[in-house]
Amino acid sequence: xxxxxxxxxxxxxxCRACSTHAVHTTFLIAACALPISATAQNIDKKAETAAAWPxxxxxxxxxxxxxxxxxxxxxxxxxPLSRALGQPVIVENRVGASGxxxxxxxxxxxxxxxxxxxxxxxxTSAKQLYAKLPYDPASDFAPLSLLTTAPLMLVxxxxxxxxxxxxxxxxxxxxxxxxxxxxxGSVGHLGMELIxxxxxxxxxVHVPYSGNPQVVTAMxxxxxxxxxxxxxxxxxxxxxxxxxxxGLTGGRSLLAPDVPPLAEAGLxxxxxxxxxALIGPARLSSAxxxxxxxxxxxxxxxxxxxxxxxxxxxxxxxxxxxxxxxxLKDETAILxxxxxxxxxxxx
Numbered sequence: 001x002x003x004x005x006x007x008x009x010x011x012x013x014x015c016r017a018c019s020t021h022a023v024h025t026t027f028l029i030a031a032c033a034l035p036i037s038a039t040a041q042n043i044d045k046k047a048e049t050a051a052a053w054p055x056x057x058x059x060x061x062x063x064x065x066x067x068x069x070x071x072x073x074x075x076x077x078x079x080p081l082s083r084a085l086g087q088p089v090i091v092e093n094r095v096g097a098s099g100x101x102x103x104x105x106x107x108x109x110x111x112x113x114x115x116x117x118x119x120x121x122x123x124t125s126a127k128q129l130y131a132k133l134p135y136d137p138a139s140d141f142a143p144l145s146l147l148t149t150a151p152l153m154l155v156x157x158x159x160x161x162x163x164x165x166x167x168x169x170x171x172x173x174x175x176x177x178x179x180x181x182x183x184x185g186s187v188g189h190l191g192m193e194l195i196x197x198x199x200x201x202x203x204x205v206h207v208p209y210s211g212n213p214q215v216v217t218a219m220x221x222x223x224x225x226x227x228x229x230x231x232x233x234x235x236x237x238x239x240x241x242x243x244x245x246x247g248l249t250g251g252r253s254l255l256a257p258d259v260p261p262l263a264e265a266g267l268x269x270x271x272x273x274x275x276x277a278l279i280g281p282a283r284l285s286s287a288x289x290x291x292x293x294x295x296x297x298x299x300x301x302x303x304x305x306x307x308x309x310x311x312x313x314x315x316x317x318x319x320x321x322x323x324x325x326x327x328l329k330d331e332t333a334i335l336x337x338x339x340x341x342x343x344x345x346x347x
Contacts, residue, residue: 053287054113057088060278061106061116063099064182068211069230070099072312073148073276074117077296080305084295091117095210098183100126100133107140109281112288116279117147120187123277123328125335129185129346142289143324144278145296148314151253152191152228152274154246154262155238157219164266166246170226171201177225179204180215184346188215188228190335191249191272193342195228198267219243230274231256232313249273255313272334276314277324293321 058081062074074091082089094102099122106116121129123137135141156162161169170177181188189206196202207224209215212233218224220242228249235256237243247262249272262270278296280288299305300318309316319327338344 054087059114060091061102063102065211067213070117070276076308080299104134107135121185124332128336128339142280142284143321144292146317146319146324147276149273149275150230152249153231153234155234155243156226158244167199175203177204178207180207180224180227183208187274190338191228230313
């Protein structure tokens with residue numbers, strides 16, 4: 001905008017009435033000085049406010065146990081985020097209800113220093129699954145960044161067959177076999193229901209656990225025969241020969257280059273991912289949101305952080321808040337379709 005455009009019409013008419021260019025210029029400078037100075041002060045004030053956050057330690061709540069994939073993502077983020085913010089970043093595990101207890105605590109936080117690392121289901125399918133969900137995923141959160149993504153790996157005890165023979169055995173076993181997940185409504189749960197739909201005759205019974213480490217322990221103990229879990233959790237047990245990889249959801253992945261997609265075992269159109277995201281309560285201050293939108297994607301995309309996340313079985317992403325909003329919209333529709341077609345409802 002040109003400076004003369006900032007001058008009120010009354011001052012412009014006064015300037016035209018003046019006989020000399022010098023007087024005209026004097027009026028312009030005098031009239032513009034105040035609004036330009038005020039605008040600059042407002043910009044400086046906003047920048048100063050953003051820089052001032054946080055004023056005390058930041059909490060990141062995780063709804064799953066220590067050693068779970070969301071927990072590892074949160075702890076990998078916490079150290080560099082603490083350095084960037086100049087305040088301690090403390091990860092707290094508030095386990096239960098498939099991560100919904102921690103999500104609800106984030107939604108209701110009023111201290112401007114509480115965040116959460118959540119998985120897909122807390123923000124996408126929970127509202128469609130639970131009639132009495134204590135929070136609204138669409139309105140109670142400030143999306144901050146999609147942190148990590150990974151395909152899901154269908155795994156089974158090493159004593160069971162692999163490939164297409166696994167599905168034949170599962171069909172023959174019917175409801176005598178069980179499958180595990182990190183909880184009702186989780187992507188592992190909905191993904192297995194999708195697999196049951198795609199593979200006619202498979203009817204294993206769902207058994208929920210508090211986290212993926214507990215799912216693996218149950219499988220090693222012979223309590224369940226299959227589960228969809230992230231590669232980072234499964235691969236050490238596959239390499240030790242205790243578990244068998246049946247296939248990956250989606251296509252091939254650098255996270256598990258030797259594991260074929262489920263489509264190669266005859267199971268097509270199972271294209272789900274598990275992911276983690278950083279959120280805050282909807283009332284999180286604009287200063288906090290601006291600072292985190294600046295720092296978190298940079299940290300997640302940093303080479304050192306990417307390497308650590310990859311070693312855990314994650315692809316680092318680090319989106320903007322808008323990038324996370326877009327992912328939520330798309331995946332809510334995908335998971336909602338599974339919930340509807342399978343008739344899944346939870347209390």
